[in-house]
Amino acid sequence: MSLIAIVGATGTGKSDFALDLATALERAGRTAEVVNADAMQLYRGMDIGTAKLSLAERRGVPHYLLDVLDVTEDASVATYQSAARDVIDDIVARGAVALLVGGSGLYVSSVIHDFRFPGTDPEVRARLESELAEHGPGLLHARLRRIDAVTAASVDAQNGRRIVRALEVIELTGEPKAARLPDDPVPWREHRIVHLHSERAHLVERLDARVLEMWRRGLVDEVRSLLPRGIERGVTARKAIGYAQALGELHGRMSRADAIAETQQLTRTYARRQVGWFKRYRDAVAIDADDAAARAAELARLATLD
Numbered sequence: 007m008s009l010i011a012i013v014g015a016t017g018t019g020k021s022d023f024a025l026d027l028a029t030a031l032e033r034a035g036r037t038a039e040v041v042n043a044d045a046m047q048l049y050r051g052m053d054i055g056t057a058k059l060s061l062a063e064r065r066g067v068p069h070y071l072l073d074v075l076d077v078t079e080d081a082s083v084a085t086y087q088s089a090a091r092d093v094i095d096d097i098v099a100r101g102a103v104a105l106l107v108g109g110s111g112l113y114v115s116s117v118i119h120d121f122r123f124p125g126t127d128p129e130v131r132a133r134l135e136s137e138l139a140e141h142g143p144g145l146l147h148a149r150l151r152r153i154d155a156v157t158a159a160s161v162d163a164q165n166g167r168r169i170v171r172a173l174e175v176i177e178l179t180g181e182p183k184a185a186r187l188p189d190d191p192v193p194w195r196e197h198r199i200v201h202l203h204s205e206r207a208h209l210v211e212r213l214d215a216r217v218l219e220m221w222r223r224g225l226v227d228e229v230r231s232l233l234p235r236g237i238e239r240g241v242t243a244r245k246a247i248g249y250a251q252a253l254g255e256l257h258g259r260m261s262r263a264d265a266i267a268e269t270q271q272l273t274r275t276y277a278r279r280q281v282g283w284f285k286r287y288r289d290a291v292a293i294d295a296d297d298a299a300a301r302a303a304e305l306a307r308l309a310t311l312d
Contacts, residue, residue, distance in 0.1 A: 007198050007311040008098040011043075011106040011118055013287070014202035015280040016273065017212045018295040021059055023202060023305075024107045028067045030309035031103055039097045040064075041090055042071040043108025043117065046246050048086070049075050051232050054225045055248035057216070077243040078236040080167075084123040087116040091194070106197075111283035118199070119191035124175045134170045143169055154182035160283070167241060198311065199290035200304060203281065208296060210274055217248070217270045221262070226252045247272045 010027070012020050028038035042048070046056045050073040053060075058072060070093045075081060090106070094117070097104040106117055115121065138146055143166040150172055151158035157176075161168045176182050204212070229237065229252040237244050237253070244250060251269045254260035260268070284290065293304050 007103065007196070007308070009094060009104045009106065009118070009195055009197040010308060011114055011197055011199045012202065013043075013107075013111070013114055013199060013284050013290070014109060014295065015204070015209065015277040015284075016057075016109050017209055017216055017277065018202040018204050020107050020109065020202055021057070023200070023295075023301065024105045025065050025067055026301075027105060027305055027308055029065070030305045034309045036103055036309075037101075038103040038105050039068040039070065040105045040107050041093050041097070042069060043090070043106050043110055043114045045081050045083075045086070045108075045110040045113055045242075047072055047108070048081055049073070049077050049079075049243050049246075051077060051228070051235060052243065052246065052249065054220050054223050054228045055246065055252070076235065077232055077240045079240070079242075081242045083112050083116050086113055087121075087123070090117045094195075109280050111280060115191070118194055118197050120194045121191060124179055126174065127178055130174050130177055131170065134173055138166045138170055142166075146170065146173060149173065150176075157182065160279075162279070165245075198308065199287050200308070201284050201287060201290040201292045202295040203284075203292055204295045209277060213273050213277060214270045217266055217273060220248055220269075221266055225249075226255055226262075229253055230256060247276060 012024050012027070014020050024038075024040050028040070031038045044056060046052055047058045048071060049056075052058070059069070071086070071090060074089075090113075094104040094106070106114060108114060116123075134146070143164050146166065146169045147158060147161070147163040150161065150169055153176055154172070157172050161172060163169075225248060229249055232243075232249075233256075237249070244253065248269045251260060251265040251272075255262055255265040291304060293300050295301070
C-alpha cells in the first residue's frame with residue numbers, strides 16, 4: 007500500500023500515529039514520508055496554535071507541505087490538491103509510503119478522491135465578495151442554505167470565503183450539488199484510511215487543555231511576531247482559531263480569559279464538524295485513539311500491507 011491517509015478530529019493524535027507508523031514500516035523494511043493535510047499548518051510562523059511538529063519532533067521522517075505559505079497568502083484547496091498529489095507521486099515513485107496526515111476534511115478528500123474543482127469567474131466572484139463585505143457571511147449562508155442545505159450544513163456559517171466559493175460554483179454550473187463532494191467518490195489512487203476518534207468527553211477535556219497550553223507556550227507572542235509579516239492582511243490566516251482570539255487580546259478587544267474561552271469553544275465546534283466529515287469515509291478503519299491495544303494492532307496490520 008503506497009498511500010495511507012490518517013485523519014480525525016484535532017487532538018486525536020494523528021501526528022504521533024503517523025510517526026509510529028513510519029517506525030513500524032521501517033522495521034518491516036519500508037520507508038514512509040508524511041504529507042501535511044492541515045490547512046493552517048501550510049503557513050510559515052503559525053506553529054503553536056496549529057500544533058505543528060518541530061523539526062526535532064519529526065523523528066527524522068520527511069514532512070512535506072508545511073510552511074509553504076506566507077500569512078498574507080490565501081490557502082486554496084485546488085492549489086493544495088495539485089501540490090499534494092505531486093508530492094505523493096514523487097514519494098511513491100521512490101518506493102516509499104506516503105502518509106497523508108491531517109484534519110482538514112476537504113483537503114484530505116481533494117487528494118484521495120478523484121474530485122475536479124469547477125472553474126471560477128472573476129465577475130461572479132467579485133459580486134459575491136462585495137455582498138459579503140456589505141452584508142457579512144450570515145446573509146450569504148442563509149442563501150446557500152435555501153439553495154443547497156446539504157452543502158450549507160458542511161460550511162461554517164462564519165467562513166465567508168467558503169460560502170462565496172460554494173455560491174459561485176452553484177451559479178456557474180447551475181447545479182447545487184456541484185459545490186460539494188460526490189456521495190460516492192471515485193478514488194484518485196488506491197489507499198487506506200485510518201480514522202482516529204476519541205470519546206467526546208475525553209476529547210473535550212484534551213482540547214480545552216490544549217488551548218491553555220497554547221497560551222502558556224506563547225501563542226500571543228507568536229501572533230505578535232506575525233504582525234510585521236502581515237497576518238492582519240491575510241484572508242485565511244488571521245481568522246484561524248486561536249490566532250483571531252490572540253489578535254483580539256493583543257489589540258485589547260478581548261481579555262485573556264475571554265480569548266482562551268472563545269478559542270476553546272470554537273475548537274470544540276470545529277472538532278464536531280471534523281467528526282461529522284470523517285464519518286463519511288465508509289471504508290475507513292476507525293480506531294479509538296485512547297485504546298493503546300487497538301492502536302498497536304492497527305500499526306502492526308498497516309506495516310504488513312503490500
